[in-house]
């Protein structure tokens with residue numbers, strides 16, 4: 001049932017001659033979720049943002065996947081002061097909750113960013129979290145007093161991801177994250193930023209003497225995998241101190257209760273009961289800052305990072321509500337290997353669990369021995385188990401040798417599976433996948449000073465972006481001006 005308010009709004013639109021199709025869905029606040037439910041992404045949406053421009057409030061409709069350029073917006077509106085409406089102002093002006101803004105708001109001057117006309121139809125708000133309208137974009141010009149402007153920067157949507165230098169990269173890091181990084185780096189519509197997150201690596205006990213070298217080794221892994229400084233910004237987190245400042249500012253809108261209840265925090269407390277530090281508690285806040293300092297929208301990480309992304313989205317929402325910033329709600333870019341199991345048959349592949357992983361630098365013999373040690377059973381007959389060690393071996397087959405999966409599953413059902421043959425096949429398939437990475441690594445290692453140069457140059461590019469965000473956040477939080485910043 002569509003509620004009365006939405007029906008009234010639809011009538012209003014009809015009177016104006018604005019074509020729109022009504023689409024109902026479960027109660028959802030985030031645009032990404034609504035769009036995914038409707039089989040679309042942000043490029044098919046047109047959020048409405050409410051701003052205080054000079055002394056007036058205005059509405060801006062833009063396409064969901066483009067970024068607003070504050071400078072262009074001020075120019076187009078002829079104002080020097082511009083900020084997003086806060087929660088109270090928003091709700092007073094629109095009469096609907098934050099996140100549900102309608103495209104047409106009578107009484108508010110409406111600006112339509114050009115980006116919306118690149119699509120014939122876009123999904124937009126209706127005042128309800130259960131109904132979305134598919135608006136005919138050309139018809140939005142019929143909104144009384146609407147003005148078409150060009151206020152988005154035409155810039156590419158950004159991607160951010162990082163890995164801790166806690167050891168060499170393993171197949172879990174590769175399939176769960178690096179493969180996503182590579183895919184996104186090679187899509188021209190994205191600007192990609194990838195870092196070795198050394199400050200996250202020191203939230204648990206670490207090898208201080210070897211740390212610099214570990215950082216360099218992960219950068220070499222990145223380069224060997226195919227991350228390319230010509231296409232992506234590649235650097236080390238601590239070289240961009242803006243991450244830390246933003247994390248501190250974010251901590252002012254984050255509760256201790258929320259952080260201490262995160263499953264990832266509880267796991268680490270169990271693992272390192274002697275090192276339950278503030279840094280550990282703050283881990284997700286720093287991660288939110290890593291992502292949001294670039295206003296990144298997609299994050300290629302494994303499924304284990306989902307709770308941290310939820311924190312990043314919540315922080316973005318809070319900051320936008322409290323301070324009128326325009327942080328996006330970052331979502332995970334998932335890969336086929338979003339969860340790579342441990343070789344031991346229990347849990348996931350992890351650097352901190354000896355015997356659970358295969359490194360990208362392992363040679364064929366090491367891979368073969370590690371796979372040979374994977375626990376098995378009698379090899380059928382019966383259904384292939386859905387959980388446990390045997391399920392894990394089949395999961396590896398699915399990831400590395402999908403063309404033989406059915407063959408071996410068939411043998412298992414008949415009770416004729418010989419694990420030795422299957423494991424040999426699997427070890428070779430894994431090695432075939434990592435061998436080219438190892439060859440590239442040898443080439444890159446030979447280029448003395450190359451990794452250092454990539455890190456230096458990447459840091460400069462990253463800081464250029466990060467400083468813009470920091471300036472904006474400082475301003476909005478009332479921290480600028482006094483000392484001439």
Ligand code: TYM
Pocket residue numbers: 160161162163164165172173174175176177197200286287290291299300301302303304305308337338339340341348349350
């Ligand atoms: P880290 O170093 O623990 O892991 C790096 C990446 O590898 C993925 N991963 C896996 N994916 C699938 N199966 C597995 N068995 C597996 N093991 C590890 C992780 O999901 C991760 O994507 N918190 C991050 C580091 C970080 C970060 C960020 C990531 C800090 N700031 C900002 C993205 C954006 C982490 O756990 O890294």
